[in-house]
Structures are given as structure tokens and as C-alpha cells.
Amino acid sequence: MRKRQRGMTLLEIMIVLAILALVMGLVVGPKVYQHYRDSEREVARLAVHRYADQDFPTWAMQHPSEQCPADLATVSASERTTDPWGTPYQMYCGQAAPRPDVAFGAASFGDDRREATPDDIRSWE
Secondary structure, X not given: OOOOOOOOOXXXXXXXXXXXXXXXXXXXXXXXXXXXXXXXXXXXXXXXHHHHHHXXXXXXXXXXXXXXXXXXXXXXXXXXXXXXXXOEOEEEXXXXXXXXXXXXXXXXXXXXXXXXXXXXXXXXX
């Protein structure tokens, strides 16, 4: 008679791996994706506030005779003027200022890429 060997078969190992993959896909995956989406929103929020609170005042001091810059690229210290979703940041200045008490504003339209929706990120809010 053959001796009975102890251990796990290849099928048992594959079943355990399939269960682990299912748990990772249903529990861990959505959490990681949510953190990624939150980080995209935070990057856009920081960028619009940098344009309005840091870059525009610096530009205004260097160009005292001009009220508004030609575009956001002339204001920006960085070369990137698109948000994490690939849409250009919107600049509001002069007559197009967002509010009467705000001289300059910058905004990102969020992941839906449409203006005036709840996911918009604005420097004046």
C-alpha cells in the first residue's frame, strides 16, 4: 500500500488564490480607486488656489499697467495648465471675474469636464 502524503493539491491552492483575488477586487480595489479620485481632486484644488493666490498676484506686481493676463499660461509659474482630467483650467478675470469682490479666479470643471456642475473646483470657494 502507498503511504498517504500530506499537503495541498494544486487545485486547492488555486481555489485559495481565486478567493483572495475576489476579496482584493471587491474590498481593496474600490478603496484604492477612491483614494486615486480624491488625490486628483486635491491636485486640481491646489492648482486653482495656486493660480489665484500665488501666481496671479506675482504676475500683477510684474505687470502693473495690465488688468488681466492674456491667458493662464502667462500667469502660471509651471508649464502645465491642464487639470488631472486633461481639460485646461479656466481663467476668470476682469469683466468675467466670478464675483465683484474677486479680481481673478481659476477653475477646473472636474471629472465630468462640464462647467457649472457640482464637481467643479473653484479658487473663490
